[in-house]
């Protein structure tokens with residue numbers, strides 16, 4: 001069985017601090033949406049059914065009622081509800097939420113009945129509060145990164161902040177219960193978030209792994225901003241799941257991984273990839289290498305390579321570096337509130353104005369677009385009315401977009417193009433109406 005489902009271009013929406021509605025999806029102008037073609041819930045075994053989407057919703061049937069694991073983002077929740085209700089109309093006794101991101105909690109209200117208890121880790125609420133505390137920042141960044149209008153991002157975030165999305169039962173390390181013929185062992189497994197949990201059903205040899213594993217290299221740092229996604233607990237969590245020797249692994253953004261050997265193989269590859277990047281980064285830090293050197297030097301060996309359509313090695317390396325020791329790079333100017341851009345005006349004047357810098361930026365735009373962008377920053381910091389510089393910026397963004405496979409990177413580049421085109425339009429309008 002194919003083990004993974006594509007993140008697709010729109011996959012980015014998914015782990016963000018926003019969730020999306022139909023209108024939002026249409027406006028992102030993105031590729032394949034996972035699970036949209038699904039007519040019936042995927043039967044994993046006699047007890048487990050999967051509705052596919054962003055993320056997946058699972059129903060576990062027992063003789064004494066059902067358990068729902070994760071509830072997808074708002075756009076998918078009604079369809080998932082309909083697909084899984086076709087499988088069983090029995091009451092939902094528990095909803096287990098693997099972590100606090102909205103692509104896991106937005107359907108809670110739909111599934112919650114009078115006798116339903118929602119189970120999450122004890123840090124679930126704290127991390128929801130973190131998203132609320134930085135709501136303004138996430139609203140701005142999610143709108144840019146995912147191409148969703150800000151009012152939609154805000155409305156979605158406000159919806160899932162409501163108390164109805166809270167948990168009834170929380171736990172610190174483990175929580176178990178029996179329902180009908182099945183045992184649900186819930187374990188704290190920090191990784192992609194600090195409230196991540198995994199579920200083990202020993203009778204079925206089934207492990208639900210949440211977002212601690214997906215099809216691509218793990219998103220150990222995400223550009224919209226996140227707390228440190230510390231690799232060591234993440235590794236320990238994956239090792240714990242592997243130690244159960246599962247025969248089926250179910251993830252929120254995976255198709256089922258079936259067979260004891262295949263499960264062990266996939267888990268081991270993920271563990272080895274994270275460990276390799278972590279250890280190489282730490283080794284380089286101790287050798288006195290700076291973060292830029294390590295971002296360029298460290299590559300995964302082919303046997304444990306993973307696609308970078310969602311998580312990205314370079315961001316993860318920097319995430320680990322700065323997660324462990326913060327921003328200071330052993331350079332004296334970094335101690336002071338005077339950024340390198342403070343000398344942009346000096347460089348601009350020394351170059352003899354905008355023209356030579358623009359000329360050089362144009363030369364670099366095709367083969368070294370990021371260097372070109374640095375030169376353009378000098379020009380536009382000093383003189384934001386330089387339309388030619390903005391046009392070269394757009395060229396550079398397009399050049400980078402042509403090469404980009406990572407959906408988050410693509411999102412920021414598309415937003416950059418949009419912003420520059422807006423600025424160019426405004427300056428041409430201003431020029432016509434002096």
Ligand SMILES: [Zn+2]
Nearest residue numbers: 055103211252
């Ligand atoms: Zn997710």
